[in-house]
Amino acid sequence: MADFATLSALPGIDHVDDVFIALGTTLKVAGSPAAFRALDFEAVVALARVGKELGATKLAVVSAMGANPSSRVFYSRVKGEMEQSVSQLGYPVLVIARPSLLSGDRDALAQAARPAEKLGLLAMTLLKPLIPINYRPVAATQVARALLSAVHGTEHGTRVLSSGEMQAFGQSDT
DSSP states (O other): OOOGGGOOOOTTOOOOSEEEEOOOOOHHHHOSHHHHHIIIIIIHHHHHHHHHHTTOOEEEEEOOTTOOTTOSSHHHHHHHHHHHHHHTTOOSEEEEEEOSSEESOSGGGTOOOOHHHHHHHHHHHHTGGGSOGGGSOEEHHHHHHHHHHHHHHOOSEEEEEEHHHHTTSSOOOO
16 A cells, blocks of 8 residues: 655656546445545545645545545545545635545446446436435536536635536536
């Protein structure tokens, strides 16, 4: 496992304007809470810190719906702690995306099949009119488009994008 706490530079890069971070995993894929935290907290915060040191003034980061540093749910707590940490780095513009269930082509990412997730996506598709927009699956492409738009449309401060807000950015690629 990489030691993100010691990350201090990115080879060959001496300046960046904007930083976009979409790192994340699941507890199952990570294999342990420590490994999950290493990626979803330590790696994200380390990359954000390096971006700031390289001159970036805008940070966009993918978090999760329900992120809360006080949550009893480990996943949500780690995401909330990450949000809290990156917000303390002093970026003039910070955009945090909090998507619900991400839809998209997991096979293209060489990710293991998730039968329960596929079943959930199918059920949500069939029941779409009954599900509040913030809880509907959102395509990764919609999250990306929403982050780009929000970063370039925000002059100062922190903006949190709900999953419902991201639904408006293009059609789902499910």
